[in-house]
Amino acid sequence: MEELGGYRLVRRIGSGGMGTVWEARTNDGQPVALKVLHPHISQDPSARARLRREVDLLHRVRGKGVARVLDAEVDDDDAFVVTELVDGPTLEDDVAAHGPFSVPELAGLAHGLADALSAIHRVGVVHRDLKPGNVMLSSAGPVVIDFGIAQVADDPRLTQTGMVTGTPGYLDPEVIDGAAPAPAGDWWAWAAVLAFAATGRKPFGTGPAVGVLKRMSEGAVDLEGVDPLVASALWGALQPDHRRRLDHSAVLAVLDGRWNASDLREALAALDLYPSAAASPTTPQVGVGGTAVLPVGGTAVLPGGTAVPPDGQGAGRTRILAAPALPPSYPVGRAVTTADTGAPQHWPAPRPAPSAPWPGAGAEPSPAPAWAMPAPPRPGVIAAVGWFAVAAAGTWPGVVLLLVTGLLLLSGTVGHASRWMRLQRYRRGVRRGDAARAAAASPWFLVRAALVTAFLLVVAGGSAWIALQLGSFVLTPESLGAWGQVRENVLLWGSAALFVLVAWFGPGGAVQREGARAMVATVLPYPTMRGVLTALCVLFGLAFVIAVLTGALPEPTWEPLTGPTIG
Incomplete structure (x- = not known):
């Protein structure tokens, strides 16, 4: 197995702009993520110096929503960074597989990411590249990865002055215009990530980067199909001017249900935000009062109508008609109001940005996340354990029967819990507290496992009893000759x-089989551990058989149970 810097490389996870990411193992077997930086970064002395300072800073980041940097080597030819390994799909893959988030699910995601960003900002780090591909959904909640290191890649710029690296649609418009990266940019990206999770589409559409950047600069975010109140809150948080953006705490208040339409309307008005459908095809319309009827009359007839010149007179000239009388204009959201009657407010959902192709068009199917697949079968381990049980049953059948019954109960309970959790995640995706909910439901899983186990014991026990009676009829002491003394053991x-x-x-x-595989995967995750257990079971089973054949073990006993009589 290939090694790098004392870490054993297990498998390649992916590759990106910074480098190649591997699943690796430490000397004590702990799984980590190891990113080997590309040569154009690792061989640049100034980039190495920046990376060294950045890693020193990131060592201070703490938080369950942050994949911490554990180690780094910036002086070797192969510069690399080691972080915690997060087991779960990215937000991008999860939405592609299971669709957009509901409002309660969106609230959980929003809080998890907000906690992670707060932890990052507390130590003076700006993420600068928050996007769905950099959010992992672990069993404990969302985890932010690749933070801070992206600053090294951003420093050299692109081939043209003033260009920065980043993902269109998730990079703060003010940073694109030349502003220095700041926490406000991370919070803008946070709102864009939530918009993606809520719709399943890129928040500012796809296509040429110029078009995406234009929609970003106009605040024309695609929120079609989102709860109207949530859509308006996200629209306010995604304003291009940071001075007029709705604070992330207000978005959380809306998602949690602590704010109603009136609260949000007041907060938007304080920022001088009065969105209307006329302002943008994707902007929510926020009414400040009841329904208003504009003073617009019927169809107006232009004075003079269409003039027809006499024969040949004035032909070819352009006639200037008098301007028609039009109703006066009103400032949107202010003058055109009526008294608030307390009636429900209308918050129409925004429409998608024009000319935005479906985000997944032409893309390859996403691989299934690890949690979506049952544990792999381990026939060698299972067969070795079965062989050991059979060998021991030749002397202590009662004890073996009790142990096998216990294993069937345990594996059945684990199997039901595994199936239930996988089904829940198929329906709602990976969420914080999945394991805790499965543990709370374990009594019900135990009951179901007991019913199946009882049925299996009846079927298997009946089959074994019939085999024992038939065997005792066929294998008489006389037919076994010298082996007659071990006749009962053989039966x-x-x-x-x-x-x-x-x-x-x-x-x-x-x-039961699925539960047993899950237990093997959890208790014996490494091939060496499974190999040792398999070898021990085979050797001890052989030792039992040899001891029985040589008379080193006592006569068979069914204690603590009462067994059948062998004729």
Whole structure:
């Protein structure tokens, strides 16, 4: 297995603008993410110096929503950065697989990301590249990755002066205009990420970057289909001018249900924001009072109508008609109001930006996240454990029966919990507290497992009893000759083998098999551990058989149970 800087590289996770990311293992077997920087970054002395200062700063970042930097090597030929390994899909992959978030789900995501950004900003770091691909959805909630390091990549700029690297649609418009990166830019990106999660579409559409940047500068965000109140809050937070942006705490208040339409309308008015459908095709319309009827009359007839010149007179000239009388104009959202009657306000959802193709058009299907796949089968480990149980049953069948029953109950409970959690995540995606909810429901999973286990014990036990009776009829002491002294052990071995096979492959046992695989994956995650257990089971099983054949073990006993009589 390839190593780098004392870390064993397990598999390649992906590659991006900064470098290649690997899943790696420390010397004590802990999983980490290791990013090997590209040569154009790692070989630049000034970039190395900036990276060194950045890593020193990022070591101070703490928070469950932040993938912390654990180690870095900036002086070696292969510069790399080591961070915590987050097990889960990216927000981008999750939305592609399961669709947009509901409002409660969006609130959980918003709070998790807000906590992460606050932790980053407290130590003076600006993320600068918050986007759906840099948000991982772990079992404990959203985790921000790749923060701060992107500053190294941003420093050299692009090929033209004034150009910065970044993702159109998630990069603060003021930074694009030349402003220095600041926490306000991260909060703008935070709102853009929430808009993506709420719609499943890029917030400012796709297509040429020029068009995306133009929509960003106009605040023309695509929020079609989003709850109207939430859409208006996100629209306010995504204003191009940071002085007129709705604070993230206000967006959280709307998502939590602590603010109603009146609260939001007041906050937007304090920022001099009076959106209307006429301002932009994607802007929510916020009414400040009841429904108003504009003083517009019927169809007006232009004075003079159409003039027809006499024969040949004035032909080819342009006639200037008198301007028609039009109603006076009104400032949107202020003068055109009526008294607030307390009636429900209308908050129409914004429409998508024009000429924005479907974001997923032409894209390759996203790979299934790790949580979406059941644990892989481990036939070698399972067969070795089964062999050990059968070998021990030749002497202590009662103890083995109790242990096998316990394993069936445990594996069935784990299997039901695993299936339930996977189904919940298919429906709602990975959310904070999934494991806690599964643990709370474990008594119900135990009951279901007990019902299946009882059925399997009846079927497997009946089969083993029939095999034992038939075997005792066929294998008489006379027919075994010198092996007659171990006749009872041989009969128990045969019936125990049939019992284990039927209990494992019998009807309804699929959930037990899935649970057993999940337990093996959790308790024995590494091949070496599985190999050791397999070898021990095989060797101890052989030792039991040899001890029985040589008479080193006592006669079979069913204690603490009462077993059948072998004729």
